[in-house]
Amino acid sequence: MAVVVVQQASAGVPAAVSGALGAAGLTAWPVPLNEGELPPIDLSGVEGLMILAAPHPLGTTGPALVQDALAAQMPVLALGSGAELLAEVTATGFASEGPAVKLTPAASADPLFAGPLPPDLRPHPAPLSLPPGAVVLATAQGYPAQAFRLGSSAWGVRFAGGHDGKADTWTHQLLFRFTSLVAARAEHTATRTFFTHRADAWEERFAYQTPAYEAAAFRMQLRPGATALDLGCGTGRAMPALREQVGAHGRVLGIDVTPAMLTAAARHGRTRHGHLLAADCTRLPVPHRSVHGIFSAGLLDHLTDPRTALTEWARVATSDCVLLLFHPSGRAERAARHGRPLDPADLLAEHNLRPALEATGWNLDEYEDAPGHFLAHATLAG
Known part of the structure; x- marks a missing residue:
């Protein structure tokens, strides 16, 4: 450093x-x-x-x-x-x-x-x-x-x-x-x-991924009136789909640690779908047991201490909360793009992700590592 x-x-x-x-x-x-x-x-x-x-x-x-x-x-x-x-x-x-x-x-x-x-x-x-x-x-x-x-x-x-x-x-x-x-x-x-230097061009550069974000968010099947978080929201591409599910009486929060990304999200109209907040995903300014859905794309495996994050997410989750981890590329596709083989120590590999979720209060219900996307659906353990 x-x-x-x-x-x-x-x-x-x-x-x-x-x-x-x-x-x-x-x-x-x-x-x-x-x-x-x-x-x-x-x-x-x-x-x-x-x-x-x-x-x-x-x-x-x-x-x-x-x-x-x-x-x-x-x-x-x-x-x-x-x-x-x-x-x-x-x-x-x-x-x-x-x-x-x-x-x-x-x-x-x-x-x-x-x-x-x-x-x-x-x-x-x-x-x-x-x-x-x-x-x-x-x-x-x-x-x-x-x-x-x-x-x-x-x-x-x-x-x-x-x-x-x-x-x-x-x-x-x-x-x-x-x-x-x-x-x-x-x-x-x-x-x-x-x-920060990529925020202004982020939405246009990855516009082709927006439909995949929306389709993944709809897999959460949130009910009207629910509270949903988009953690590591970037420009907030999942927020419109989250708002459509929770309706006018629900609540959507887009949370990111980079203010420039939130500024870009606001410029692209994401404040029409929810509130934008600069915060650390391991210390959420959200009340205990208040969130019904957590959407997170491309975030968890980049954290230094992902288990602390998962524990914090469980803290704010209601008993019926849905956690959806997503990436618009599968693990093999991303590894090939970077010219490296699949890493057996990758947190998102099922044999690593399942115990990490279970140790922090989550059950892994669905796991998809397809060529065109990665998706893991989890619910709070009883």
Whole structure:
């Protein structure tokens, strides 16, 4: 697992940074500023971004890098002048003296900013206009916005101290919290990074599969008034068929971990058929025993811990809930497409899937691994 570290060309990765990355099982991918310029960077296969220095002037590559990371909700930590890049302004230096930097009340609930701060931090004097929705985490009298968070995944730290290899105790703790967060979110980051750039074209690229999604969803035979989930919904191709089954008084939720896919789903009118929600399928924001049907296409076998997901799905399921796992290609077809043989350890192989379902509270009722599709129909165990 790699973290891009943007730094001055003349500097190596600070010891505090490399130590925190190593402790979290992460490796540094140093990207030096070459004559103040930042080269184009492909974030595929990257789990986090640290910005220790910003190009001057900002140009296009710096903001583009940050925008790509933010779009994928990749964890970002920007220190010093990097915080100005995060907010798309240029740093002008640090005050030699100034009032103490203090945490705001919002910092108490932030995953990185656990106080108290050291008393000798120097505030950054330059004014900074934060984008709408930014949360200020640290401030000083006359020098607001010394640290801030954008969304749930990007942090900017402007006050002096800590990122030059001689980090004080608090900054060491900040680095370790950030790298631990990167490691914990690595699976979701990889998923979002992969799908974010593909979301806009996804529906058109795979339009030919839509009838197969609809036919599979109708195999669930949900009754009017039921609640149905489309987990890992992508652009929500199963949602119209789910809505048709549950009727006007039923409820359909399309859940995906990649916001860009949900944006594409809304653009294709899927909000007419149900609600779209960004959430982790292993921690569903859904009440216990409230769901009558769960449709999931191409998701389960890509999860790091599929049994945790199946257990969570059983938690939200009613006693008569139907679980339908689907893929518009059979296992053999997919293996051939990738130039590999069938893997006996594949979770979706019947000899693996059946015990995994039974161990998490499900009974496998139907199993079809046909040339043109994969389908597994399960019900909650008594």
